[in-house]
Amino acid sequence: MPKFYHFLAPLALISAAGALASVANSAELTNRASEVEPELLPVAVARPVDVTFTDTLHAGETLSELLARTDLEADAATALLRELREFQDPRRLQSGAVVAWRKSLDSGLIRRVDFRLDADHTLNLLRDPDGWSGSVHEVEVTLDTVVVSGVVSSSLYNALVSDRSAGSTLEERNRLVDQLADRIFAWQIDFSRDLRSGDQFRVLYERVVRPDGTTRDIHVLGAQMNINRRDFEAYAFTAGSEKEDYFNREGDSLRRAFLRAPLQYRRISSAFSRSRFHPILQTARPHNGIDYAAATGTPVYAVGDGVIQRAGNGGSFGNLIEIGHSRGMMTRYAHLNGFAKGIRAGMAVKQGDLIGYVGMTGQATGPHLHFEFHRAGRPVDPGTIEDTNGDPIPRSYTAQFLERVQEYIVSLNDASRPVLAADARATAVMSGASD
Numbered sequence: 031m032p033k034f035y036h037f038l039a040p041l042a043l044i045s046a047a048g049a050l051a052s053v054a055n056s057a058e059l060t061n062r063a064s065e066v067e068p069e070l071l072p073v074a075v076a077r078p079v080d081v082t083f084t085d086t087l088h089a090g091e092t093l094s095e096l097l098a099r100t101d102l103e104a105d106a107a108t109a110l111l112r113e114l115r116e117f118q119d120p121r122r123l124q125s126g127a128v129v130a131w132r133k134s135l136d137s138g139l140i141r142r143v144d145f146r147l148d149a150d151h152t153l154n155l156l157r158d159p160d161g162w163s164g165s166v167h168e169v170e171v172t173l174d175t176v177v178v179s180g181v182v183s184s185s186l187y188n189a190l191v192s193d194r195s196a197g198s199t200l201e202e203r204n205r206l207v208d209q210l211a212d213r214i215f216a217w218q219i220d221f222s223r224d225l226r227s228g229d230q231f232r233v234l235y236e237r238v239v240r241p242d243g244t245t246r247d248i249h250v251l252g253a254q255m256n257i258n259r260r261d262f263e264a265y266a267f268t269a270g271s272e273k274e275d276y277f278n279r280e281g282d283s284l285r286r287a288f289l290r291a292p293l294q295y296r297r298i299s300s301a302f303s304r305s306r307f308h309p310i311l312q313t314a315r316p317h318n319g320i321d322y323a324a325a326t327g328t329p330v331y332a333v334g335d336g337v338i339q340r341a342g343n344g345g346s347f348g349n350l351i352e353i354g355h356s357r358g359m360m361t362r363y364a365h366l367n368g369f370a371k372g373i374r375a376g377m378a379v380k381q382g383d384l385i386g387y388v389g390m391t392g393q394a395t396g397p398h399l400h401f402e403f404h405r406a407g408r409p410v411d412p413g414t415i416e417d418t419n420g421d422p423i424p425r426s427y428t429a430q431f432l433e434r435v436q437e438y439i440v441s442l443n444d445a446s447r448p449v450l451a452a453d454a455r456a457t458a459v460m461s462g463a464s465d
């Protein structure tokens with residue numbers, strides 16, 4: 031998402047609440063993909079007669095040119111490139127790519143050459159009397175469990191991402207924001223509009239970290255937020271062969287009939303801004319909806335299952351989509367730049383389906399999505415709709431679920447003060463958080 035990074039420069043100037051990460055516990059080294067030893071650049075102690083060298087591909091340099099520096103004989107280099115091509119086009123190795131080779135001091139022969147193919151994979155080429163044989167290995171990763179907690183001053187994004195001192199990479203925090211906003215709390219919280227200064231959060235998650243410190247993956251185990259004095263919590267659980275889902279501590283699903291926002295949180299401009307609320311776009315007429323400022327072309331998603339009632343020109347609304355939902359609900363998406371492929375009246379859509387793209391058609395002063403939610407013909411605040419839609423924890427898994435949730439809560443409590451009002455009414459006043 032290169033576009034996203036345009037937003038980062040101004041962020042550095044914005045102060046935000048402190049978020050801190052602490053390692054709750056460290057788990058074992060894991061490397062499920064490869065039973066073989068991890069392979070890149072082991073120090074040459076196994077065979078004292080061998081020495082390992084490393085080099086990097088210079089800008090504008092071909093791999094052949096690099097290999098020429100290794101003293102590898104020309105025909106052996108040709109054979110090596112042939113074997114390499116079985117795994118990757120050598121021209122796709124970019125400048126900076128690390129190449130390591132191991133040379134026998136006895137014979138002067140290069141026995142082995144390793145290429146870092148990408149952040150997660152290494153190609154090892156071993157030399158034998160018949161030539162080279164290659165194999166791909168996954169880099170060794172570590173799994174640890176982390177708690178991040180903090181207080182919101184302007185946005186979840188700023189609170190989680192702007193504090194770089196907290197021991198997790200920016201990319202990792204971006205993923206955390208995405209998971210919280212677009213997945214875990216997508217039905218409960220519109221992070222672009224609901225947050226207030228002083229709101230608190232803490233999140234327990236696992237992360238898979240590469241040797242270079244970058245994060246391959248994160249997995250949220252538990253999250254607690256207090257937003258405008260309301261408690262929200264989510265705990266991951268997989269019941270048997272079901273897909274993993276998130277539940278409150280009673281085991282109720284967090285899924286609802288409607289997503290809180292029709293855009294991904296990080297695509298909403300106000301997600302980044304210091305302003306606490308969505309930006310106000312000047313409108314002359316009475317306003318029955320929510321305006322989300324976002325770049326032209328930002329994907330717009332159906333907030334719930336339904337049938338497209340209208341997809342076409344809506345006058346001052348520009349390109350307009352209306353979706354009819356069950357029980358007299360209707361959602362309206364206006365000023366679209368265009369419609370997603372195949373979208374037309376009469377068509378059934380599912381929650382989360384792509385329906386169109388943000389634009390500024392009709393009467394609009396800038397690119398934004400005008401979104402309305404109607405019940406029985408009257409506009410309503412989508413935040414007021416409570417409509418459960420997911421299955422609770424199956425009874426046969428209740429005990430296992432409750433035990434797991436207790437473990438998560440203990441880990442959260444070990445690393446951070448409680449943030450749920452229900453857990454911490456007495457100590458909330460003592461919060462030292464400031465801005």
Ligand SMILES: [Zn+2]
Nearest residue numbers: 319320321400
């Ligand atoms: Zn509007």
